[in-house]
Amino acid sequence: MPKNLKQYAQVPTRLTGGHRLCPGCGEPTAARQVLMATDKPVVVANATGCFEVSTTIMPYTAWAVPWMHIAFENAAATVSGIEAMYVSQKAQGNIPADADYRFVAFAGDGGTYDIGLQALSGAAERGHQFLYVCLNNEAYMNTGVQRSSASPYGAHTTTSPSGSHSPGKKAFQKDLTAIMAAHDIPYVAQSISGRWRDLTAKAEKAFECGGPAFINVLTPCPLGWIADASESVNLAQLAADCCVWPLYEVENGVWKLTYKPKEKLPIDEYLKKQGRFKHLFKGAEGEAVRAKMQEYVDTKWELLKQKCGEA
Numbered sequence: 001m002p003k004n005l006k007q008y009a010q011v012p013t014r015l016t017g018g019h020r021l022c023p024g025c026g027e028p029t030a031a032r033q034v035l036m037a038t039d040k041p042v043v044v045a046n047a048t049g050c051f052e053v054s055t056t057i058m059p060y061t062a063w064a065v066p067w068m069h070i071a072f073e074n075a076a077a078t079v080s081g082i083e084a085m086y087v088s089q090k091a092q093g094n095i096p097a098d099a100d101y102r103f104v105a106f107a108g109d110g111g112t113y114d115i116g117l118q119a120l121s122g123a124a125e126r127g128h129q130f131l132y133v134c135l136n137n138e139a140y141m142n143t144g145v146q147r148s149s150a151s152p153y154g155a156h157t158t159t160s161p162s163g164s165h166s167p168g169k170k171a172f173q174k175d176l177t178a179i180m181a182a183h184d185i186p187y188v189a190q191s192i193s194g195r196w197r198d199l200t201a202k203a204e205k206a207f208e209c210g211g212p213a214f215i216n217v218l219t220p221c222p223l224g225w226i227a228d229a230s231e232s233v234n235l236a237q238l239a240a241d242c243c244v245w246p247l248y249e250v251e252n253g254v255w256k257l258t259y260k261p262k263e264k265l266p267i268d269e270y271l272k273k274q275g276r277f278k279h280l281f282k283g284a285e286g287e288a289v290r291a292k293m294q295e296y297v298d299t300k301w302e303l304l305k306q307k308c309g310e311a
């Protein structure tokens with residue numbers, strides 16, 4: 001049963017303030033909301049990326065739990081290895097039989113959608129009990145905003161630049177949440193860092209599902225999205241309201257919408273607030289790209305509603 005706000009305020013802080021993530025970054029908010037969702041001791045594995053480098057600037061750390069830095073590509077291999085060692089040590093009597101730990105990996109979309117996908121798929125298939133959280137800001141932000149396979153169609157990044165020969169990124173993003181659902185693991189979900197109740201409830205289910213769990217969290221990045229830091233929470237909410245980033249879960253194979261916008265907003269409401277889509281509001285070509293994006297979002301939304309028994 002998710003706690004209320006007053007109860008969450010009593011939960012010990014596992015990721016402290018004083019880290020160097022940018023103001024308005026969606027990553028620490030999401031991570032804190034996830035970590036608040038369990039009272040059990042947790043061990044964290046963290047792939048390189050903004051979240052990792054900014055929370056562990058030598059000689060300081062913002063982590064108040066056991067935490068392991070690992071390479072870009074192997075967050076899932078590491079967290080599943082830690083969990084396997086824990087199970088083995090418990091069986092050997094080296095860890096008390098009543099110990100009850102939880103294991104969580106955090107990685108960006110670059111580390112998850114692209115370079116870490118093989119390790120993530122393998123760990124999910126092996127059935128370890130862990131939660132993998134993708135902090136999805138839709139590009140490789142830590143190294144200067146390069147496109148990833150999570151970057152949306154039409155987005156300007158340094159490796160999909162908009163200009164006279166290019167409308168921004170030319171491919172639609174990979175649907176990683178659906179790919180993880182296809183692994184038939186106990187729990188898969190999409191959330192945003194803005195709606196704390198949605199994310200903490202999902203994280204609680206994920207921690208307690210007894211097997212592999214995956215949550216894909218949209219985490220706005222003011223620097224890469226070229227947006228005002230004060231707009232981050234609103235942008236995440238707009239992504240849900242425009243159905244660009246629907247909130248749903250797949251629990252033991254059952255698909256369910258966890259948020260239904262009262263009125264599905266046009267994607268322009270979301271796009272116009274971000275400099276990475278600014279070029280799409282100039283000329284006929286930009287209009288055509290936006291129309292294609294809207295069509296894509298509408299098609300995916302209808303398919304999702306069918307899967308969730310809402311159509």
Ligand SMILES: Cc1ncc(C[n+]2csc(CCOP(=O)(O)OP(=O)(O)O)c2C)c(N)n1
Binds near residue numbers: 048050071110140143
């Ligand atoms: C194998 C490997 N390739 C490249 C890098 C350089 N590198 C470090 S962080 C990073 C980008 C991380 O992007 P993402 O995972 O999306 O996280 P973000 O910084 O956006 O939160 C890259 C390319 C690396 N550390 N290891």
Ligand code: SF4
Binds near residue numbers: 022026050141223
């Ligand atoms: S660049 Fe983006 S993801 Fe990285 S710390 Fe800043 S706001 Fe967060």
